Amino acid sequence: MQPIPFKEVRMKNIMLTILLFGLLCSTAFAKPAVVATLPWVASIAEAIGKDKLEIVTLVKPNQDPHMIEAKPSMILATRKADILMYNGLDLEIGYLPVLIESSRNPKIQPGRLGNLDCSQFVSVIEKPSAVDRSLGDVHPLGNPHYHLSPKNIGVVADGMAKRLSELDPANASFYTGNAATFRNQLQQKIREWQTMPLSGKRFIAYHRFFEYLSNEFGFSLIGYIEAKPGIPPSAGHLQQLIDLSRQTKPHAILTTAYHGRKQTDALSSRTGLTVIMVPHEVGSTAQAKDWFSLMDAVFASLR
Ligand SMILES: [Zn+2]
Numbered sequence: 001m002q003p004i005p006f007k008e009v010r011m012k013n014i015m016l017t018i019l020l021f022g023l024l025c026s027t028a029f030a031k032p033a034v035v036a037t038l039p040w041v042a043s044i045a046e047a048i049g050k051d052k053l054e055i056v057t058l059v060k061p062n063q064d065p066h067m068i069e070a071k072p073s074m075i076l077a078t079r080k081a082d083i084l085m086y087n088g089l090d091l092e093i094g095y096l097p098v099l100i101e102s103s104r105n106p107k108i109q110p111g112r113l114g115n116l117d118c119s120q121f122v123s124v125i126e127k128p129s130a131v132d133r134s135l136g137d138v139h140p141l142g143n144p145h146y147h148l149s150p151k152n153i154g155v156v157a158d159g160m161a162k163r164l165s166e167l168d169p170a171n172a173s174f175y176t177g178n179a180a181t182f183r184n185q186l187q188q189k190i191r192e193w194q195t196m197p198l199s200g201k202r203f204i205a206y207h208r209f210f211e212y213l214s215n216e217f218g219f220s221l222i223g224y225i226e227a228k229p230g231i232p233p234s235a236g237h238l239q240q241l242i243d244l245s246r247q248t249k250p251h252a253i254l255t256t257a258y259h260g261r262k263q264t265d266a267l268s269s270r271t272g273l274t275v276i277m278v279p280h281e282v283g284s285t286a287q288a289k290d291w292f293s294l295m296d297a298v299f300a301s302l303r
Helices: 005-027 037-051 072-079 096-103 150-167 169-193 210-217 234-250 262-271 291-302
Strands: 033-036 054-057 085-087 115-117 202-205 219-222 251-257 275-278
Touching: 005 033, 033 037, 033 251, 033 275, 037 054, 037 150, 037 169, 054 150, 072 085, 085 150, 115 150, 150 169, 150 210, 169 291, 219 234, 234 262, 251 262, 262 275, 275 291
Parallel strands: 033 054, 033 085, 085 115, 202 219, 202 251, 251 275
Antiparallel strands: none
């Protein structure tokens, strides 16, 4: 057998060293891969992690968040995730358990550092005393739409920063610093939003989507087009709403893009009430570029 020339061995060693060094560097400096279910979750992660994170969002802004199904592209994304961030309160029940299992990714399994249920930080409202899914209720653990709650979003941002610091300790001060900046901006914006003339106004809504907001900003929701969350109205239920509208003269009917206008327009034509299409998610309108501008757009729509 021909001996391998010394030069060739040395060359091979150099190549191997470069390869190993490259591999080490890419591991040491790889950005944590975040998979966020909803655009608002991604927006808070973006505010806390900025360019230190690679963020993939699974659901598009104008999809109905209660009705999402798992897709192969979502499984692929969760397979590569270092951390999965989600709304919780069973809003993602239709697809998230499938994704977590199909991903076969140990990092994002429940109980692991890479599994972040953002609702754990939230003061949940409308917790039912008994749950019967056969009735079609899509809010079995309480109202899941806390992303329109400035009070709760501040706590979610802090919780997210804490978890990211545990996951990526080298950038811990970066994450906590950004959370503090987020908090400051939030305090300023809350003061601004509190000057909006919302207090005392009455609305009818399609879905129980605005309850956190109404609790924090003093307006009331006096009726819902859905008989229960996720259940379309009967003719009798609509008639009750027409009677209620005539008696109490609410300001308007609130709906979101994914619920459409069929039922709300029907009620509007019988009562003369205005229908307001409230921006409901980051990215649902051109103005709603991040969580803060979403909230600005929400308040502007309710005036
Ligand atoms: Zn809902």
